[in-house]
Amino acid sequence: MQLKHLTLLAAANAVTAQSLAEVLAAQAETLSSLTTWLESQELVYNLLAGAEDVTLLAPSNNALQQLNSSPLANELLSNTEFLTAFLSYHVLNGTYFASNLTSSPVQVIPTLLDLQGYDNIAGGQKLIAQSVDGGVSFISGGGLKSTVQAANFNYTGGTIHIIDNILTIPANVSTTALSANLTALVGAVQQAGLVETLDTTPDLTIFAPTNDAFAAIGNLVSGLTIEQLTSILGYHVVPGAVVYSTDVTNGLTAKSLQGTDLNFRVVDGEVWVNSAKVIAADVLVANGVVHVIDGVLNPDNASAAPNPAAETQAPAFPGASSVGGGVPFTSGVVVPTPAATNTAGPGATPTEPVTAGQGKVAAVAGAALFGAGAVVLMGQM
Numbered sequence: 001m002q003l004k005h006l007t008l009l010a011a012a013n014a015v016t017a018q019s020l021a022e023v024l025a026a027q028a029e030t031l032s033s034l035t036t037w038l039e040s041q042e043l044v045y046n047l048l049a050g051a052e053d054v055t056l057l058a059p060s061n062n063a064l065q066q067l068n069s070s071p072l073a074n075e076l077l078s079n080t081e082f083l084t085a086f087l088s089y090h091v092l093n094g095t096y097f098a099s100n101l102t103s104s105p106v107q108v109i110p111t112l113l114d115l116q117g118y119d120n121i122a123g124g125q126k127l128i129a130q131s132v133d134g135g136v137s138f139i140s141g142g143g144l145k146s147t148v149q150a151a152n153f154n155y156t157g158g159t160i161h162i163i164d165n166i167l168t169i170p171a172n173v174s175t176t177a178l179s180a181n182l183t184a185l186v187g188a189v190q191q192a193g194l195v196e197t198l199d200t201t202p203d204l205t206i207f208a209p210t211n212d213a214f215a216a217i218g219n220l221v222s223g224l225t226i227e228q229l230t231s232i233l234g235y236h237v238v239p240g241a242v243v244y245s246t247d248v249t250n251g252l253t254a255k256s257l258q259g260t261d262l263n264f265r266v267v268d269g270e271v272w273v274n275s276a277k278v279i280a281a282d283v284l285v286a287n288g289v290v291h292v293i294d295g296v297l298n299p300d301n302a303s304a305a306p307n308p309a310a311e312t313q314a315p316a317f318p319g320a321s322s323v324g325g326g327v328p329f330t331s332g333v334v335v336p337t338p339a340a341t342n343t344a345g346p347g348a349t350p351t352e353p354v355t356a357g358q359g360k361v362a363a364v365a366g367a368a369l370f371g372a373g374a375v376v377l378m379g380q381m
């Protein structure tokens, strides 16, 4: 008796819920471009149409038109695997109505992007959701922000939200660090021969000191052996664990790649790693997450603790000082012009700025980390 009742209820739901095709058709004015892309990708389309519990973040016609005939758009339309990855990144694993996306300050949500070469994270690549003034935005690779324009178009597989910008698949660590102007870190990693390790090892959390942080220990840098540099850089990496801001609690410790523990403190909503402050949290990369910090961590000084009331902290290295204002490690590092920055994912051609608005994906993504995007990222750990 009870079972029959349930069956009838389920049938009633199936009748009331619209199919993917019906919802897309009803929203054609806003979603016709995406619909064309989806229909060209049988794999993704069928997955979405037959899904039971997903959320499609659907870029509006305007968002896709801003890509114009940019190299990114050309790549999407000529590289089936890349388009599959791109579309999969626009699908959340789970039905998240607008009312589910109000956690403060941010929520880390798994997407269906779990494709070798584009994602090197157990359980699939993530998106950061945040709620501001009752609205919902998503932060994707490079700090790019997409805002929900219209929410809760329910269909048999879950729900659909229309967003005003495409989501950018997170790039590798090197590319992300360069586009964020973390050139000292990039140079140090090159000097230690760790580029491949940081770019390709799955499931990493990386603490990325700013150029100013490296400058503050500038006098010590030339005296470091490769072994010492490797040890210092290894102390900035937590292997085998992608630690997002939402995972950090006061008193948490995490074992670094170098072997010594990192110590976390949360004071007045700000997060400290040893004595360094997190100034931009949750920068998504292909194999994990990067948090930008304002000091270089010293594995021989794991007990370094901050004075949160002070404007700046003493470097964690004894005898450190900045030398003539220069930034160490940067001499061989070439910062690509935004035109040469590739945020489109492995295998994609370099993205050149295109004329219209958000089509300048690479430039915007890089700038977002420390520009407007910093407002949403900073202090949110």
Ligand SMILES: *[C@@H]1O[C@H](CO)[C@@H](O)[C@H](O)[C@H]1NC(C)=O
Pocket: 094, 095, 096, 097, 099, 100
């Ligand atoms: C969304 O919110 C509803 C009601 O609180 C809850 O039942 C559901 O589990 C939530 N969904 C997700 C994906 O968190």
Ligand SMILES: *[C@@H]1O[C@H](CO)[C@@H](O)[C@H](O)[C@H]1NC(C)=O
Pocket: 093, 111, 112, 114, 123, 124
């Ligand atoms: C979606 O999440 C569920 C667990 O919540 C997991 O079992 C499943 O593998 C995930 N699907 C994909 C495609 O990542």
Ligand SMILES: *[C@@H]1O[C@H](CO)[C@@H](O)[C@H](O)[C@H]1NC(C)=O
Pocket: 097, 152, 153, 154, 159
């Ligand atoms: C979609 O479903 C959710 C949860 O049942 C509901 O809150 C929302 O109003 C629905 N959307 C529309 C447009 O009916």
Ligand SMILES: *[C@@H]1O[C@H](CO)[C@@H](O)[C@H](O)[C@H]1NC(C)=O
Pocket: 181, 183, 211, 212, 327
């Ligand atoms: C990048 O960093 C260098 C060295 O710290 C600095 O001189 C330059 O102004 C920075 N560029 C941008 C775009 O922030």
Ligand SMILES: *[C@@H]1O[C@H](CO)[C@@H](O)[C@H](O)[C@H]1NC(C)=O
Pocket: 171, 172, 173, 174, 175, 195, 196, 199, 200, 342, 345, 346, 347, 348
């Ligand atoms: C990182 O990404 C860039 C841009 O896609 C690529 O050129 C580079 O080879 C990648 N690095 C590694 C080690 O795979």
Ligand SMILES: *[C@@H]1O[C@H](CO)[C@@H](O)[C@H](O)[C@H]1NC(C)=O
Pocket: 275, 300, 301, 303, 304, 305, 306, 313, 314, 315, 316, 317, 318
């Ligand atoms: C450890 O770091 C602190 C800064 O937090 C610094 O004041 C102290 O001199 C350092 N100690 C050693 C032994 O390096």
